Amino acid sequence: MEIKKHYEEVNGYDVVVCGGGPAGVAAAIAAGRKGAKTLLLERGGCLGGFWTRGLLTWLINALEQEGLLQEVMDRLEQEAEGKRVQSPKRFIADTEKTKLVFERMCREAGVEILYHTVLSGAVKCQGRITHVLTESKSGSVAYGGKIFIDTTGDGDLGAYAGAEFDMGNGEGMTQPLSLICQLSGLDYEDMAPFDSQRSKNTKPAMLQELAKLGITPSYGGPLLAVLNREVYALMINHIHYPGTSAKGVTQATMEAREELHTIVDALRRSGGIWKNIRIATTADAIGVREGRRLHGLYTVTAEDVYAGRSFPDGICCVSGNTDIHSVKPGGAGYEQFVKGNKHPPYEIPLGCLVSRDVENLLMGGRCISGDFVAHGSYRVAGPVFRTGEVSGLLAAHCAKNNVSPQTLPKI
Numbered sequence: 001m002e003i004k005k006h007y008e009e010v011n012g013y014d015v016v017v018c019g020g021g022p023a024g025v026a027a028a029i030a031a032g033r034k035g036a037k038t039l040l041l042e043r044g045g046c047l048g049g050f051w052t053r054g055l056l057t058w059l060i061n062a063l064e065q066e067g068l069l070q071e072v073m074d075r076l077e078q079e080a081e082g083k084r085v086q087s088p089k090r091f092i093a094d095t096e097k098t099k100l101v102f103e104r105m106c107r108e109a110g111v112e113i114l115y116h117t118v119l120s121g122a123v124k125c126q127g128r129i130t131h132v133l134t135e136s137k138s139g140s141v142a143y144g145g146k147i148f149i150d151t152t153g154d155g156d157l158g159a160y161a162g163a164e165f166d167m168g169n170g171e172g173m174t175q176p177l178s179l180i181c182q183l184s185g186l187d188y189e190d191m192a193p194f195d196s197q198r199s200k201n202t203k204p205a206m207l208q209e210l211a212k213l214g215i216t217p218s219y220g221g222p223l224l225a226v227l228n229r230e231v232y233a234l235m236i237n238h239i240h241y242p243g244t245s246a247k248g249v250t251q252a253t254m255e256a257r258e259e260l261h262t263i264v265d266a267l268r269r270s271g272g273i274w275k276n277i278r279i280a281t282t283a284d285a286i287g288v289r290e291g292r293r294l295h296g297l298y299t300v301t302a303e304d305v306y307a308g309r310s311f312p313d314g315i316c317c318v319s320g321n322t323d324i325h326s327v328k329p330g331g332a333g334y335e336q337f338v339k340g341n342k343h344p345p346y347e348i349p350l351g352c353l354v355s356r357d358v359e360n361l362l363m364g365g366r367c368i369s370g371d372f373v374a375h376g377s378y379r380v381a382g383p384v385f386r387t388g389e390v391s392g393l394l395a396a397h398c399a400k401n402n403v404s405p406q407t408l409p410k411i
C-alpha cells in the first residue's frame with residue numbers, strides 16, 4: 001500500500017528555526033532583529049524548551065556569557081522574578097514567567113511563532129533544504145525558506161535532511177532522562193539542610209531521609225532547590241531510554257512520574273517537616289540530556305576541552321564542569337570518561353554550528369557538532385543560548401547576502 005500525502009505550501013521565509021527551546025528562542029530573536037523574516041516552530045505550547053517545559057532549576061554558565069543572554073537575564077530579573085546568584089554562579093528565574101518573557105521578546109523582534117507544530121520531515125534539492133514538513137491542527141504544511149536552523153535539541157531536522165550525526169558514547173549509550181517536578185507545602189527554614197543554596201551536604205541529607213523510609217531513588221545525587229519560598233524543584237530520577245524514541249520517552253516519563261509520586265507520597269506520610277509536601281506539577285517534558293550531535297565543519301572534542309583551546313572564530317566560551325550522568329543504571333558518571341569534571345575555559349568555533357552535509361543548515365544548542373565529552377560540558381544553559389544566538393545572526397547574514405554558511409562568513 002502506498003500512502004500519499006498532500007502538503008500545503010507556505011513560502012517566503014528568510015530563516016526557519018525548528019525547536020523553540022532556549023537555543024531556538026535565541027536564534028529567532030537574533031535573526032528577527034537583523035531584519036530576517038523568521039519563523040519559529042515548536043511542538044509544545046510555550047517557548048523555552050527544557051528551561052520551561054522541563055522545569056529547569058537554574059541556568060549554569062549563563063552569567064559569564066556575552067551577547068543576548070545578558071539582556072535576557074535583565075528582562076527575566078525585571079519581568080520574571082529572575083536573580084543573578086554570584087556564589088556559585090547561576091541564574092534563577094520563575095519558569096512560568098520565563099515563557100511570557102520569551103514570547104514578548106520574540107514578538108518584539110518580529111518573529112512569527114507557531115506552537116503545537118511538529119517538525120516531521122525535510123525536502124531537499126541539490127544539497128539544500130527547500131522546505132521543512134510539519135504536522136499540526138492545520139494539517140500537513142511545508143514551510144519554505146532560505147536558511148534552516150536545527151534547535152530541536154535532538155537534531156531532528158538534521159536527521160530528516162540526511163545529515164550525519166553521532167549519538168551517545170562510543171557504544172551508542174546515552175545519558176539518562178530525568179523528569180523534574182515542582183513541590184509545594186515545604187517550609188523554607190525546615191528545608192535548609194536539603195537546599196543546595198544553603199548547605200553543602202544536601203544530597204546525603206536527602207538520601208538519608210529517604211533511606212529511613214526504605215526508598216533508594218533511581219538517581220543517587222538527588223537535587224532539591226528553592227525556586228522561591230513557596231516553590232521547590234526536585235530532580236531525583238535517572239531513567240535509561242533513548243531520548244529520540246517515542247516509545248522510550250513515553251516509557252521513561254511514566255516510570256519517572258510513578259517514582260516521583262511514590263517518593264513524595266511516602267515523605268508526606270512520614271509527617272514532620274514533610275507533612276504538607278505536594279507535587280504541584282510534574283514537568284510537561286521529560287529532560288533529555290543528549291540526542292543527536294550533527295556533524296559540522298568543526299567538531300569540538302574532549303582534547304579541545306581539556307586543553308582550554310581557543311579559536312580565531314571562537315563564538316562562545318564554555319567554563320565550568322563536564323556534567324556527564326551515568327549511561328548505565330546505577331553506574332558511574334563522568335568518572336569513566338573524563339580526567340575530572342573541572343575543565344579550563346575553552347571556545348566553541350563557528351564551524352560547530354554549520355552543517356558539513358547540508359548547505360543551508362545551521363545548528364544551535366544541544367545538537368551542535370561535538371564529541372560525547374565536549375557535549376557534556378556545553379549542553380548547559382549559557383552555551384546553548386549563545387550558540388543559538390550566533391546561529392541566528394549567521395542565518396540572517398547568509399539569507400540577506402545570499403551566501404552559504406559553509407563559507408564561514410564574518411558576521
Ligand SMILES: Cc1cc2nc3c(=O)[nH]c(=O)nc-3n(C[C@H](O)[C@H](O)[C@H](O)COP(=O)(O)OP(=O)(O)OC[C@H]3O[C@@H](n4cnc5c(N)ncnc54)[C@H](O)[C@@H]3O)c2cc1C
Pocket residue numbers: 018019020021022023024041042043044047048049050051053056057058059060061117118119120151152153154156177178179286287288289364365366367379380381382384
Ligand atoms: C534533567 C536535566 C537537567 C538539566 N539541568 C540543567 C541545569 O540545572 N542547568 C543548566 O544550565 N542546564 C541544565 N540542563 C541542560 C539543558 O538541557 C539546556 O540548558 C537546554 O535546555 C538545552 O537547550 P536546547 O534549546 O538545545 O534544547 P531543549 O531545551 O531540549 O529545546 C528543544 C526544543 O525543541 C522542541 N522540539 C524538539 N523536537 C521537535 C520537533 N520535532 N518539532 C518541533 N519542536 C521540537 C522541544 O519541544 C523544545 O522546546 C539540564 C538538562 C536535563 C535534561
